[in-house]
Amino acid sequence: MTDIAQLRTVTSAEVILPGDNGYDRLRRVWNADIVRRPAAIVRCRDAKEVAAALTWSVANGLEVTVRGGGHNLAGTAVIDDAVLLDTAPMNGVVFDLAAGTVTVGAGCRWGDVDRPAAEHGVAVPAGVVSHTGVAGLTLGGGAGYLARMYGATVDFLVSAEIVCADGRILTVSETEHADLFWALRGAGHNYGVVTSFTFRYVPLPGLATIRQAFYTAADRREVLQFYRDWAPSAPDHVTTYARLLTCPPYWSQVAAAHRGKPVLSVATVHYGDPALEPALTAPMFAQATPVYENLRTVPHVTLQHATDDEFRYGIGHYWKHIFVASLADEVIDTVIDWSDRYPGRPLQAHANIAHQMLCPFEVIGGGGAMARRDTSATSMSSHGLTWGANIGADWEFAEEKPELVAWAKGFADAMGPFQGGTYINFASVQGDEEIARQVYGANYDRLVAVKRSYDPTNVFRRGLVDLSGGES
Incomplete structure (x- = not known):
């Protein structure tokens, strides 16, 4: 049996085990119906800490889940006896006013973005609840009060940093790993651990x-x-x-x-x-x-x-x-x-x-x-x-x-x-292949191809639907 405490020797991230202070608080998610006990909670501060914990967990046969805001209805951020990669410490929000963009850590919630954005007179089209996680909402598409004016949240994503199943840290955009960038914008719960997002913003449209x-x-x-x-x-x-x-x-x-x-x-x-x-x-x-x-x-x-x-x-x-x-x-x-x-x-x-x-x-x-x-x-x-x-x-x-x-x-x-x-962000249970085809329609086969390219062994099998194409 793997000694889960060995995680502390392979990553500089804080590793919280059952019985440690904070464990019961940090394993909770928004949907109170979800009550699960992971084997460890790894509080990652950057992509390198994610990569170290991820590769060790995979090598030792442990399942891995990812938590951003923990708002997903199905509670896939936490499962029993898995390693939970908690990105909450990645909570930076940095505006590039010259470029018209904002880079947001994967642990942020939308209130963390909305408040400083308002001080600059801008906004990122997002959801309708400030404690929704930036990562989960964006990776599923994202829609809220500004959607009829501007479109979906993913339409404003310029680039993302992601840790892949094999531990590689990639920057993806329309010009870098464009196939993965396309997949992340709507089906992104299935491809890796996104550690930061760079969005275009829009002018605040008034009161x-x-x-x-x-x-x-x-x-x-x-x-x-x-x-x-x-x-x-x-x-x-x-x-x-x-x-x-x-x-x-x-x-x-x-x-x-x-x-x-x-x-x-x-x-x-x-x-x-x-x-x-x-x-x-x-x-x-x-x-x-x-x-x-x-x-x-x-x-x-x-x-x-x-x-x-x-x-x-x-x-x-x-x-x-x-x-x-x-x-x-x-x-x-x-x-x-x-x-x-x-x-x-x-x-x-x-x-x-x-x-x-x-x-x-x-x-x-x-x-x-x-x-x-x-x-x-x-x-x-x-x-x-x-x-x-x-x-x-x-x-x-x-x-x-x-x-x-x-x-x-x-x-x-x-x-x-x-x-x-x-809409995948409102799924209360993890879906199978049939549900995935209902959600993504004509995009399904292309999504499966991207999945096989970047996650051939289906490490991220706890996505909201099954995009493995029947392989694992």
């Missing part, structure tokens, strides 16, 4: 104005029918979110008659001059009389942190994501039916109602730059479909899980006839 309204169950179908026609054709700087949920009984901002009842939340996020927002978004909110309305204008960096508590650590999650071509009446009816069957409890935390929240079902208005992006440039794919939707089961106590997971699977099955693919 964000968020308008939200709640509608009763009786109005949901009509409002959603209008939403499907209006949201994709809205200006690029307006993104529209629709969410179905039960109004929590403690939300006193909503009249008592509507608490504990099904509601539809519609929210628009408008970037730019707040004075121009009312005229642009008015049609969306003119379809029915809301039972609650809220309007706020905030800087982008504030918006990026606004729902951190809703998506806080300590909650269990099981999500399904689907791309659909249209929100036909049959789709809307299915969504309403299954949302009303949700067996869970509202877990929202804010006293003020946030425009984004944990909920049984969410659909995001498509179009804009995401529809125009060159999908051949990266391995990320939306399968050319307009709508991305999330089915979410969330719980605090283990006994709540079985019924909620069964509901999420049933909902996803009911949506199966309308589904055209899925």
